[in-house]
Amino acid sequence: MRFAAILGMAGALALSGCVKVENEADTDAAGTGVVEAPEGLAPGSNEMLRAKLSAAPDLEVLVSDVIIPPGAEVPRHYHPGEEFVYVIEGSAIHVQEGQPDRELGAGDAMVIEPEAVHSPRGGANGTRAIVFRVHLKDQPERIAVPAETAAGN
DSSP states (O other): OHHHHHHHHHHHHHHHTOOOOSOGGGBOTTSOBOOOOOTTOOSEEEEEEEEEETTEEEEEEEEEEEEEOTTOBOOSEEOSEEEEEEEEEEEEEEOBTTSOOEEEETTOEEEEOTTOOBOOEEEEEEEEEEEEEEEETTOOSOEEOOHHHHTTO
16 A cells, blocks of 8 residues: 555646746757756756555555756766666667667656666656665665776676
8 A cells, every 4th residue: 555655646746746848948949958956956867756565565656757958977886776767758778788879768668677776867858757766774875886897897
């Protein structure tokens, strides 16, 4: 029952957080505007919820509102659990070690397996996504992968 409530909350966050373009001058030829952080949020991963799962005491769920500015690249990292991504605005390129780059746009969703090293980039207008993670409890949201490790040095 609690798990269903958490999923419902993630959906509500996705729907309530949509940003609309206020000024036509801020739109590109496709009619989409540059993704901006809503009041109270900053570019990056904004943790909205962290809760233990009563049905799985060694796990917790994290829900984040992730904002990546146009062309910005998130440093290489991995998560100690599974990650479920739903893009609500803009576009991004998902760059994952050992996988072809994948373009994601508004309405796209994907799953990133535990410990997959990745470094997403914001698209031309940036991106905003709701990210739902199931992690081992008390672990950090992400673990950085130094460039020399990523390059195999």
